[in-house]
Amino acid sequence: MKYLSEEGITNKRVLLRCDFNVPVKDGNICDDSKITKSLDTINYLLKNNNRVILLSHFGRVKSEEDKEKNSLKIVYEYLKKYYDLEFISNPLDLTMVNNSSKKLFLVENTRYTDVPEKRESANDLELAKYWASFADVFVVDAFASLHRAHSSTAGISKYLPTFLGFLVEKEIENLKPLINNENHPFVVIMGGAKVDDKIKIIEGMLKKCDKLVLTGGILNSFLKVMNYHIGNSLASNDAEVLESVKKILNESASKIVFSPMVIVKRGNTNVEIDIQDIEDEDIIYDNIINDKVKELIDDAKVIFLNGTPGLYESEEYSKGTKSLLEILSKSGAQVYVGGGDTASAVNKFNYANEFTYVSSGGGATLEYVSDGKLKALEFIKENGVEN
DSSP states (O other), X not given: OEEGGXXXXXXXXXXXXXXXXXXXXXXXXXXXXXXXXXXXHHHHHHHTTOEEEEEOXXXXXXXXXXXXXXXXXXXXXXXXXXXXXXXXXXXXXXXXXXGOOOSEEEEOOGGGGGSSSOSTTTTXXXXXXXXXXXXXXXXXXXGGGTTSOOTTTTGGGGTSBEEEOHHHHHHHHHTHHHXXXXXXXXXXXXXXXXOTTOHHHHHHHHHHOSEEEEOHHHHHHHHHHTTOOOTTOOOOOOHHHHHHHHHHHHHHGGGEEOOOEEEEEETTEEEEEEGGGXXXXXXXXXXXOOHHHHHHHHHOSEEEEESOSSOTTSGGGOHHHHHHHHHHHHSSSEEXXXXXHHHHHXXXXXXXXXXXXXXXXXXXXXXXXXXXXXXXXXXXXHHOBOO
């Protein structure tokens, strides 16, 4: 695989896979960083007289109803501020490209092709071949989507010379210290809502880090296995997952750290308490970092943060996230932040310039740091057309 920066592309038809899966609330884009981080690649290709077809997914599409609320038209309206482009409303009909004088096109949500049967998400190669037929070159700039080998992130590479865009290059280069595991003490802080899909990642992180700080909803499942009473708090009920959590605790208890201070909703009020004092009807919405965890952070040389301690979008449950970001900003460590909700929280509370690197990838960054691989990149390495 080659970086776009290594070899100029001019006067070509280019399929450019970006990740425009931005958070939206009340019809407005809450965090546009995923879009803005791909503008360098778009601008470069347009400047060099290429015709560019933008592909991206947006949300989860499992039914016709999902299509209505997961249209990329909101991103099209955003991009119109910068470019004269056309919107292709059907991802299965790109013929407009051949009949237009425009240089830039945005194709509707690639996951529309998952209904009525999965095509995009199943890496349907016929679908990839169809998209590839409208271009000469494939450029991958959707780092946040590369942990999934889909038709638009991987399959197209089987039919077109493939390059990694400026954003993907930046991510790979900046995350090298974490991949190479160069400096210690290395502390990983993992939060977020669910543990069910993160067992292998946690196992991978424990092989690399010196301490793993658990917080947020992930912590709840570990507390449950450790026989703490967590009231009505969100936690896994999957027996297999809980057995995996138990195995992790048995094998790596000395590496796992957490703060016992939580904010629970008790009736109509919020109370900050120790987890020992949780009652039956309590729901944990936030986790507050204590002095023990702060000392770990202060002593670390490298820190990787992915996930937040609480429901930071709500002001009443943002204390844990705000205080953690403040502590991290004052540490002497190199601090790397995973994307997704974590990056959104960093942007929301104005800490974007306080850390070593803020990634655009959520789950992708987590998987990449955990084992150094991304499914789409592995597919491209094994199946991609030789450049």
